[in-house]
Amino acid sequence: MQIGRRLLWLLVAIPLGWYVGGQGARGWQAVQSASLCSLTFVSFGEFPPDLLLDSARRVEETFGVRVRIERPIPIAEQTINYGRQQLVGERLIAQMKEGFPALAQDPSTMLVGFTAGDMYLEHKNWQFVFAGREAGRFAVISTARMDPQSFGLAKDETVLRGRLRKMVLKQVGLYFYGLPERKEKTSVLYSPILGVDDLDEVSSDLDAADRVRLPEQKPCK
Numbered sequence: 001m002q003i004g005r006r007l008l009w010l011l012v013a014i015p016l017g018w019y020v021g022g023q024g025a026r027g028w029q030a031v032q033s034a035s036l037c038s039l040t041f042v043s044f045g046e047f048p049p050d051l052l053l054d055s056a057r058r059v060e061e062t063f064g065v066r067v068r069i070e071r072p073i074p075i076a077e078q079t080i081n082y083g084r085q086q087l088v089g090e091r092l093i094a095q096m097k098e099g100f101p102a103l104a105q106d107p108s109t110m111l112v113g114f115t116a117g118d119m120y121l122e123h124k125n126w127q128f129v130f131a132g133r134e135a136g137r138f139a140v141i142s143t144a145r146m147d148p149q150s151f152g153l154a155k156d157e158t159v160l161r162g163r164l165r166k167m168v169l170k171q172v173g174l175y176f177y178g179l180p181e182r183k184e185k186t187s188v189l190y191s192p193i194l195g196v197d198d199l200d201e202v203s204s205d206l207d208a209a210d211r212v213r214l215p216e217q218k219p220c221k
Contacts, residue, residue: 035107036137036176039065042096043072044115051143052114054161055168062169062206063177063214073099075117087117089132092140110137110176112168118144130167130193139171145196163199173206179213 056067097104119142146163181191
């Protein structure tokens with residue numbers, strides 16, 4: 001069976017591994033999960049290492065939490081829906097768990113996967129998603145529809161990086177820190193993001209209301 005061109009080039013992995021050092025609702029109080037204290041990024045296939053590193057640095061600058069970048073893993077065939085020519089978000093998360101069983105079983109770790117392939121969720125009647133989340137500490141992000149080239153436009157690395165940074169900050173803010181979704185586009189936590197227009201209009205950072213809700217950093221045991 002033929003694999004679409006967009007998916008075909010994603011099926012190769014490159015070894016990699018390093019560390020990156022480094023009020024809305026009344027009465028609401030942010031409490032970082034008592035169990036989550038470490039954050040790990042994982043790429044699928046030939047996801048650009050520079051985009052992954054840039055995202056990790058942005059998280060470090062915004063939240064002050066250290067991000068571990070694990071080795072990439074190849075995209076498994078069972079994660080592809082050939083009929084739709086898309087990756088299945090839930091299956092990518094399952095593959096990520098299988099690829100890093102120790103981290104998946106560690107309740108103190110949040111795992112975030114990255115793919116350049118187009119993605120949808122089986123449990124949602126949507127054409128595509130930028131990101132999917134599961135069980136409080138697993139997420140996967142797709143850059144396919146963030147990339148101007150996917151729409152026949154000229155390559156624009158600045159636009160792609162900016163869009164990806166926003167989606168990464170949102171996942172970390174909502175899950176790792178338990179911050180609430182926002183209805184104001186002054187916050188990167190704005191929801192719902194229905195397309196690139198929303199993604200471009202929303203702020204690239206937390207706003208003042210988000211920052212006062214951030215819990216104090218705590219060291220991992």
